[in-house]
Amino acid sequence: RFNMLAHRRAFVFFLLALHILPWARGSNNCPKEPTETEPPCVGYPCGIGGCDSPCRCEGGPQWCTSYCVYRK
Numbered sequence: 001r002f003n004m005l006a007h008r009r010a011f012v013f014f015l016l017a018l019h020i021l022p023w024a025r026g027s028n029n030c031p032k033e034p035t036e037t038e039p040p041c042v043g044y045p046c047g048i049g050g051c052d053s054p055c056r057c058e059g060g061p062q063w064c065t066s067y068c069v070y071r072k
Contacts (some may be wrong), residue, residue, distance in 0.1 A: 030061075031069070033065075056070075
């Protein structure tokens with residue numbers, strides 16, 4: 001009985017590790033805050049609201065902060 005419990009606990013930790021590893025690796029792929037100062041929409045965090053023209057929202061996975069960027 002004890003052995004079964006130990007196996008179950010190890011399995012739960014294994015499942016948690018599967019979720020945490022991609023998260024930790026993916027967090028490096030988040031868009032950086034732009035350093036440009038023009039046009040005025042550059043550098044704002046964007047999400048639900050999106051960005052003013054002529055900027056567009058540059059986002060990563062859902063745990064990232066998205067920023068407005070301007071690509072010529």
